[in-house]
Amino acid sequence: RAAAVVLLAAAPLVAPIAATAVPDSPEVVGQACADAEEGVTVVVDASDxxxxxxxxxxxxxxxxxxxxxxxxxxxxxxxxxxxxCAIDSVPDPCPTTWEGVWWSYWTAESDGGWEVYEVGSDDSEPRAGTLEGWRYHDGSAGPVLTPAQVLATAGQAQDDGEDPAQDGAGGEEPPADVDDAGWLVPVTIAAVALLLGGLAVLAVRRRRAADARRDTVDPSEP
Incomplete structure (x- = not known):
C-alpha cells in the first residue's frame, strides 16, 4: 500500500503522453446523491x-x-x-507498462472544487456530503464536470420520469376530452329507441291477448 501511495505522488512528475481530446460535452450518465448529507457522490470520468x-x-x-x-x-x-488500473473494465485490458496516464483520484466539498487526494483510495475516509472523483488522465486536472455540475444531476431521472398527465395539485388525471366521449350520444339514443320499441311491442301483444280472451268468453254466462 505504501508503494501505491509513492507511485501516486510521483506520477505527476512523469512527462505525460499525448491524451485523447476531451469532447466539448461528454456523455453523462447516472446522478448524484439525492440527499447530499446521506451519501458520497462518486464520479468516474473516462472522457479522455x-x-x-x-x-x-x-x-x-x-x-x-x-x-x-x-x-x-x-x-x-x-x-x-x-x-x-481499470474501473468498469476501462481501459481494457489493464495497462502492463507505464504510459503516463492513470486513474487519478480526487475529492471535493459540495461548494468547492476538485482537489487531488494525498493518499490512495484504500486509506482515504470520505465523509457524507462530499464527492469522490476519478479521471483517467495525466493527473493534472480532476473530472471535467465541476462538483456543482455533478450535484445538479441529483433527481434528474425522477423529474424526467414524471407523468405529464398527472395534475400537480392532487395527482388526479385530467377529465376526458369532450370529443373523446362524443360517441356516447348516438349509442345512448339508439339504446333508448330500442327500449321504447320493445315496450311498444309488448304493449300491443298484451292488448291483443286481452282482446282474444274477451272474445272467447261465453255470452250465456252470468
Missing part, C-alpha cells in the same frame, strides 16, 4: 478515452474511497502493485 462520465451514489457508512467506489456501483481492477 472517448468514454462517458458516470455518476453514482454510495449511501450508508463507507470506510474508504475504495468502498465508496464499489458502493456506488463501480468495479475496480488492480495491477501487480495493487494500484487501481
Amino acid at each position: 478515452l472517448g468514454g462517458q462520465v458516470t455518476i453514482g451514489c454510495a449511501t450508508g457508512e463507507v470506510g474508504s474511497g475504495t468502498e465508496a467506489l464499489r458502493a456506488a456501483g463501480f468495479t475496480d481492477e488492480r495491477d501487480e502493485a495493487q494500484m487501481i
Whole structure:
C-alpha cells in the first residue's frame, strides 16, 4: 500500500503522453446523491478515452474511497502493485507498462472544487456530503464536470420520469376530452329507441291477448 501511495505522488512528475481530446460535452450518465448529507457522490470520468462520465451514489457508512467506489456501483481492477488500473473494465485490458496516464483520484466539498487526494483510495475516509472523483488522465486536472455540475444531476431521472398527465395539485388525471366521449350520444339514443320499441311491442301483444280472451268468453254466462 505504501508503494501505491509513492507511485501516486510521483506520477505527476512523469512527462505525460499525448491524451485523447476531451469532447466539448461528454456523455453523462447516472446522478448524484439525492440527499447530499446521506451519501458520497462518486464520479468516474473516462472522457479522455472517448468514454462517458458516470455518476453514482454510495449511501450508508463507507470506510474508504475504495468502498465508496464499489458502493456506488463501480468495479475496480488492480495491477501487480495493487494500484487501481481499470474501473468498469476501462481501459481494457489493464495497462502492463507505464504510459503516463492513470486513474487519478480526487475529492471535493459540495461548494468547492476538485482537489487531488494525498493518499490512495484504500486509506482515504470520505465523509457524507462530499464527492469522490476519478479521471483517467495525466493527473493534472480532476473530472471535467465541476462538483456543482455533478450535484445538479441529483433527481434528474425522477423529474424526467414524471407523468405529464398527472395534475400537480392532487395527482388526479385530467377529465376526458369532450370529443373523446362524443360517441356516447348516438349509442345512448339508439339504446333508448330500442327500449321504447320493445315496450311498444309488448304493449300491443298484451292488448291483443286481452282482446282474444274477451272474445272467447261465453255470452250465456252470468
